[in-house]
Amino acid sequence: MRNLYIWLNILLELSFLWSCAICMKFSKFVSQQNKVLNHARVKRGWQWESLNVLEEKEVEQKLYVGQLKSDSDKQDGSIKYILSGEGTGNIFTMEEDSGKIFVHRKLDREEKSFYTLRAQAINRLTGVLVETESEFVIKILDINDNKPKFIHGPYIAEVPEMSPIGTSIIQVTAVDNDDPAAANNARLVYSILQGQAHFSIEIKSGIIRVASQIDRETKDHYHVIVQVKDMIGNAGALSATATVTIQVSDINDNAPKFQQKIYDMSIIESASVGEIVGVVLADDIDLGKNAEITYSIEEKGHFSMFNITTDNITQEGIITLNKLVDFERTIRRYHIQVRAENKYKSELNDTATIRVYVVDVDEPPVFLRKEYYMEILENATVGSHVGTVTAKDPDIANRIIRYEILQNSYSSSFEIFSNNGSIITSKPLDRETDPWHNITIAATEAQHLAHVSVVEVYIQVIDVNDHFPELQNEYDIYVCEKTKAGEHVQTISAFDKDPVIGHQFYYMIPPEEISNANFTLIDNTDNTATILTLRNGYSLQETPIFYLPVIISDNGIPSLSSTSTLTIQVCNCGTNNDKGFCRRRGLFWIFLNSGAFIAISVFSIILLGLAVIVHIKCQKSPAHFTEKGEDLKENIVKYDDEGGGEEDTEAFDITGLRHKTVMRKHKRKRIIRNDIQSMYRLSLGLGPDVTIFREFLSEKLEEADTDPCSLPPDSLHKYTYEGTGSTTGSLSSLDLSTVDIDPCLENYQGWTHE
Structure with a gap:
């Protein structure tokens, strides 16, 4: 089974290789066919090589580039090649017979990367184009000759x-x-x-x-x-x-750090609130806003005794006193903990402990009060006790304190006992003149005179009812002649210099005047009173003026009263019974409407007569002519100037006026009345009575009738009195020494003819 699997894999691989070989052959065949087709399409009868020139290549004379050749060229010299286009002649040349192209200098691709040229092939004999003009490009090949x-x-x-x-x-x-x-x-x-x-x-x-x-x-x-x-x-x-x-x-990534973990500072016990205790500084190695710090006192220890503020410029923490300190107290060292944190990131922070020690100083005395207020009655006798100020030595030594009053405008009214600070009066006080007295008391340590403290003492003078009530105004009161009983005459009011709030005044007519009163007084209970008539009609001729006494009392303790007399004038108020008419005319018009007008007229005549008498008496003053003169007769000579020299004698011949000197006859002595008052008495208004004056005029008339020297009534003589005792004499140009004077002129001594 395994062998079968191996053989199958071998067969598959062989088949795959065979198929790939077939594909490659087919692709090569297609490519060749395409190439043949392309050459067939662009072929123009020209044959040329790839035309390229390497840049920066050194050229001694010329350098072969390539060759252009027509496919109809049999190389028998019958075809001529012509080159044109960019760089022809100076850069590129072409051989006419062969079509070879040469370059004659070094080229730079960065300056120009290619050149476009054109070529022609013509028959030398006929000049006919063998090949149409064709365009081609010569490329400049790059070398690595430029740095980046x-x-x-x-x-x-x-x-x-x-x-x-x-x-x-x-x-x-x-x-x-x-x-x-x-x-x-x-x-x-x-x-x-x-x-x-x-x-x-x-x-x-x-x-x-x-x-x-x-x-x-x-x-x-x-x-x-x-x-x-x-x-x-x-x-x-x-x-x-x-x-x-x-x-x-920078980023905010660093916490502030105190330069020390424990700071020791001190403050004197006399420092005031707000005084600087010390400065702390925490460093933040960040920059700008990232390094901004705020300081605070943590609620530990004696934090309430101090404040801390941030100086935004120096980034320091300034510690100030928030409450007064005292060395004599049990606390003489304070502990506080301060915190420095980043302004924008509170989690970035640091703390430090500050110990503040209180330093003892010899302080000046301290008054028990910042200021004192005292009172005293204005009728207090000199030496009366006003009040006491007290100061103590804040130091442990508790030295003796002396007191004194600093000089000012009020200090002379008071004295102070230097050992106990008791203030007494040294002058009488008057609340109406000075209701307040401000004095400054100084407390000094007996052993250290430089340590002085002062305090202001404000002394109020308490009013005592020591001023009598008075009428508010000087009233000008009139009552009409045709007034009926019970009519309003005047409303009066009063005032009191004592500044009592809620003053109450009471008005009444003295009891002894009530039975003879022509008027009554009604108290209005509002600090005013009303005067009313008690009868029908008043006579301006019989009684032009009435006097009404009024008693005014106040409600002070003790109560004071005064009596004022009101003048009530009777007035003819006219048909409308208007008292305003009387006020406009005044008292003088009232008298003119009475029989006093006749008396004044008679008195004026008497004064005029006295003036005449004085004038006549002045004519009898003891002034005599010292030289003899000629008789002036009844000729009138008038001069309007003070002497004209020779012109005076030429204007009037006075020779006819001269005659022998006439002896003066003795004249009987005139009787001078001693009961006629002098001019000085007249000036004082002390004239004679009418009977004596008439008798005087009769005697003068009789004397004039019997006087042989009296002038006839048809004569006109004008005299000007120049006074007596003049050292210069007359200003006239007439020489009186040569004029005979009529003996009758002797009675008019001191007079000169004008």
Whole structure:
């Protein structure tokens, strides 16, 4: 059975081989037939070889390329071959008789890979085309003469640290100018010369990938050298290299770490809340946001005594005081635990312990209160106790404290006992002038004067009812003559300088005035009162003014009262009985409407008469002419200027006025009334009574009738009084020393003729 199976396998194999041989022969036959058919289709009567030129081949004179030949050429020289097309003449030439083609210089395939030419075959004798013009191509065969070149450089890439193996990073690309169809001249392969430990490259595509885990904290960049070769890297291949810079980017994979596990810090006991205690720092070797840290205090130990904040610039943890500390207390060392964690991954964290020691300092005194409020009555006597301030030395030494008032505008009103801080008044107080007094008290350690604390003391002066109520205004009150009993006259109100809330004023007429009162007063119980008439009609002639006393009391403790007298004027209010008419005219108009107008007229006449008397008396002042003069007679000479020199004598001849000197006759003495008051008395308004004045005028009239020197009524003399005692004399140009003066002029001493 086994042998049969072997023989069957042998027969099957033989049959398979026989069938394959038959197929191969058939295929070869079909191929030959197709080749024959193709040659028969393209055949044109031309015969030529494969025309190729190897590039970069050195040519001394000419180099044979190939031959074109017509199948009708019998090689008897009857056919002439003509070449035309690209490079004819300078690159390619053809022998006319044989059709052989030659190249005359070195060619570069990378410049031009083929040349297209045309050939003709003509009969030399007839010039007739033996073969139609045919086009052919001369190919430039490639050699591996070009190195591959990297493009798109320089190459810089980035890959996150800890990327998985095989992660694509970057692709490098090189090109080769050789013919990719010619052997393997342009077939490139890539490899890594430097950096193989961490990176790999695909041999054909040039894609660089991660070959092992990369840690940025170990190395943050790599320079990978990549090589490319042509000819698939075989012997004789050309190569080029490029450097790929690979940056390793950071990922948040590291936890912050404190530089120390235990920190020792100190704070003075006088430190205020918010003062910095110290700074801690945790390092995170990641970069940028991945290294951002936040700090916190874990709820262990004395966590409430301190705060911690994060400085976003320096990434430091700043510890500040949250509550005041005191060395004198039992706790002088505090323990807190701080935590530093990654801002974006809280699972990445670290902790440290901080010990804070309180340092003792010599502190200034401390007042038991931040500020003091005190009260005192405004009528308190000087030396009255206001209040006490107290300060203590917070140190264990508990030194003695001294007090004083710092000078300001209110400090002079108070004094303080330096040993116990008791404040007393040193001046009387007035709430209406200063309701509050603000003073500053300083407490100083007796042994350390530099240790000073101050506190503000606000002293309120409590009001005492020490001001009497007063009328709110100075009222201008009128009552009409035709007023009826019970009519409203005026509403009055009061005020009090004491600032009592809910002031209540009470009004009344003194009891002794009620029986004689022409008016009554009604208290309105709203801090006002109303004055009413008690009778029908008032007389402006009989009683033009009434006075009404009013008692005003307040509700203070003790109650104070004052009496004010109101003036009520009677007024003729006209037909409409309008008191506003009286207010517009005033008191002076009321008197003008009465008999006082006549009295004022008489008084004015008396004053006018007194003025005349004074004028006459002034004429009798003791001024005499010291020189003799001529008689002026009844001639009138008037000068309007102060002397015209020679023109005065030319204007009027005064020779006729001169005569011998006349002796003056003695004149009887005039009687001077002593009861006539002087001008000074007149100026004071103290004039004589009418009877004496009339008697004086009668005597003067009689004296004028009996005086021989009195002037006739038809004479006109004008005199101007120049005063007495003048050292300059008259300003007139007339020389009075040469004029005889009438003896009657002696009575008018001090007067000059004008």
